[in-house]
Amino acid sequence: MTHTVAENAAPTVSEFVPQSVEQAREWVLERISLEQSIRIHGNGTSGHSDPISLEEGGCFPVSSQDLKTIHFFDPDDLVAGMQAGQTAAEMQQLLAQKKMQLMVNPWYPDSTLGGMVSANISGPNRMNMGGLRDSLIGIEYINGRGELVKAGGKVVKNVTGYDLTRMMIGHLGGLGLITSVNFKIQPFVIDPHALFLETDLQNWQNAVGLLQSRRIPLDWIQAVSASAEGNRILLGAGFSGNPERRSRIANELQDVFGEKSFMLADGDDSPEWPCLPGKERFNGFLPAYLEHWQINQPGLHLQASLPTADILELSLESLSAWDPRMIIHPVGGDLHLFLGEQDGDRQKKFIQTLLKCLPRQSSNMRLLRSAPEVGFEHLGHFAKPPGYSLSCRLKQHLDPEELFDAPYYRM
Numbered sequence: 334m335t336h337t338v339a340e341n342a343a344p345t346v347s348e349f350v351p352q353s354v355e356q357a358r359e360w361v362l363e364r365i366s367l368e369q370s371i372r373i374h375g376n377g378t379s380g381h382s383d384p385i386s387l388e389e390g391g392c393f394p395v396s397s398q399d400l401k402t403i404h405f406f407d408p409d410d411l412v413a414g415m416q417a418g419q420t421a422a423e424m425q426q427l428l429a430q431k432k433m434q435l436m437v438n439p440w441y442p443d444s445t446l447g448g449m450v451s452a453n454i455s456g457p458n459r460m461n462m463g464g465l466r467d468s469l470i471g472i473e474y475i476n477g478r479g480e481l482v483k484a485g486g487k488v489v490k491n492v493t494g495y496d497l498t499r500m501m502i503g504h505l506g507g508l509g510l511i512t513s514v515n516f517k518i519q520p521f522v523i524d525p526h527a528l529f530l531e532t533d534l535q536n537w538q539n540a541v542g543l544l545q546s547r548r549i550p551l552d553w554i555q556a557v558s559a560s561a562e563g564n565r566i567l568l569g570a571g572f573s574g575n576p577e578r579r580s581r582i583a584n585e586l587q588d589v590f591g592e593k594s595f596m597l598a599d600g601d602d603s604p605e606w607p608c609l610p611g612k613e614r615f616n617g618f619l620p621a622y623l624e625h626w627q628i629n630q631p632g633l634h635l636q637a638s639l640p641t642a643d644i645l646e647l648s649l650e651s652l653s654a655w656d657p658r659m660i661i662h663p664v665g666g667d668l669h670l671f672l673g674e675q676d677g678d679r680q681k682k683f684i685q686t687l688l689k690c691l692p693r694q695s696s697n698m699r700l701l702r703s704a705p706e707v708g709f710e711h712l713g714h715f716a717k718p719p720g721y722s723l724s725c726r727l728k729q730h731l732d733p734e735e736l737f738d739a740p741y742y743r744m
């Protein structure tokens with residue numbers, strides 16, 4: 334099946350949407366024999382699926398979105414395996430039928446599993462309950478020679494030699510077309526609750542610093558801009574367990590957050606705050622915040638990753654004139670900044686201001702949405718994450734003909 338990506342004057346390429354792995358493989362082999370390169374998509378939620386003009390030397394798009402077979406779901410062995418086109422929401426719904434879940438935090442409900450692995454997604458549970466790297470136990474993909482490779486396995490304890498499974502995490506479509514993934518899954522946590530504190534840009538870091546120093550066993554932590562404008566921040570810290578455990582953690586948290594904090598069970602709404610931290614953290618948490626901030630489509634979405642200690646020292650005062658909306662996962666950690674601003678020149682100015690706030694040695698940045706004229710090159714030194722040159726060497730080794738086109742490897 335093919336989808337026409339757009340109707341432009343210049344001939345654009347139709348996206349190929351294979352209905353089976355065999356079809357995908359035949360199509361990849363055909364591209365190899367015709368010396369054409371490939372751009373991989375899932376559901377396009379990252380916004381990078383713009384049509385590519387053949388006249389611009391574009392490559393041929395393929396999407397794994399229709400590969401949806403469920404191979405196995407075994408709650409007793411805590412494993413599930415399915416094709417890469419299943420979405421985050423579909424997978425969590427299936428697992429929820431047996432009170433199980435995948436402990437990763439997609440931004441969008443429609444993100445496919447292939448896209449999530451490829452982007453190495455992370456969110457509020459990062460560091461506290463393991464992330465995608467800890468959950469992925471097996472993978473199947475089509476490599477640059479058109480071979481179907483299977484790595485890892487179906488079981489949680491699986492001794493392999495060279496770790497091909499983990500190598501495929503975060504490759505952003507540059508190493509192969511992921512067709513299936515096997516995950517370690519977990520039972521629902523017991524009675525999840527969270528304590529929330531309304532604070533501001535000057536004070537949220539103190540609260541998180543105190544939490545860190547007391548080593549309170551949290552399930553997740555997230556700080557978000559409280560409303561569509563202004564510097565108020567809502568900080569949420571999640572915990573779970575039997576009543577005794579919860580009460581002990583809640584007391585410790587209240588000691589840090591103070592009297593103004595409030596506690597809610599997971600899923601309960603606050604009449605005052607329609608969009609609380611931790612909301613929809615396993616099913617795609619970003620759309621609810623964007624709606625709350627009345628940002629229909631972010632003009633700019635940037636992610637900065639830096640160690641917890643540096644996040645807690647960060648001063649973002651110089652950004653206040655721009656009033657960006659923020660989602661912060663302080664442990665790990667990462668900071669997302671959103672602007673409704675669509676103008677590319679203004680976006681570049683914002684980025685220049687942000688770059689001056691970040692510690693040079695320990696930070697790196699990802700550009701997730703921007704005006705077309707804003708690219709990786711505007712992130713300067715921060716565009717390349719640690720290990721970038723190793724990733725490029727891996728790409729040269731595994732895909733020497735550069736069959737899979739991925740902008741990440743062209744920095």
Ligand SMILES: Cc1cc2nc3c(=O)[nH]c(=O)nc-3n(C[C@H](O)[C@H](O)[C@H](O)COP(=O)(O)OP(=O)(O)OC[C@H]3O[C@@H](n4cnc5c(N)ncnc54)[C@H](O)[C@@H]3O)c2cc1C
Pocket residue numbers: 372373374375376377378379380381382397417438439440441443444445446447448449450451452453454455456504505506507509510511512699700701
């Ligand atoms: C640099 C970057 C970092 C991101 N970090 C996060 C994050 O931390 N959390 C999060 O939720 N989202 C993150 N995203 C957005 C993320 O891409 C989407 O949330 C989601 O994971 C993608 O699902 P999708 O099906 O819409 O994929 P798309 O948006 O279509 O594609 C996203 C990326 O995955 C690749 N890809 C998609 N399917 C496959 C496949 N079958 N085989 C191989 N590669 C594939 C694409 O080439 C592309 O690079 C990030 C995006 C980018 C570009």
